[in-house]
Amino acid sequence: MIVALLYLILAGAYLLVIPIAVLLYLKQRWYVATSIERVFMYFLVFFFFPGLLVLSPFVNFRPQRRQIQL
Numbered sequence: 001m002i003v004a005l006l007y008l009i010l011a012g013a014y015l016l017v018i019p020i021a022v023l024l025y026l027k028q029r030w031y032v033a034t035s036i037e038r039v040f041m042y043f044l045v046f047f048f049f050p051g052l053l054v055l056s057p058f059v060n061f062r063p064q065r066r067q068i069q070l
Helices: 002-029 035-047 049-058
Strands: none
16 A cells, blocks of 8 residues: 555656646746756756646746847
């Protein structure tokens, strides 16, 4: 029973908890990230792709508006 509970906790973390944190991190840092940080972001998306796919119907982050200076 403990093993099944451990699997359930790990699956929940992999499919829900960590992808939510990754999405919030990407939303906050996407437009100001350095090149090395962007590689790290791509790795996170690749590694947690199943969880991001599960959450994708529920999230809709629009791109930020550009500030045009005259």
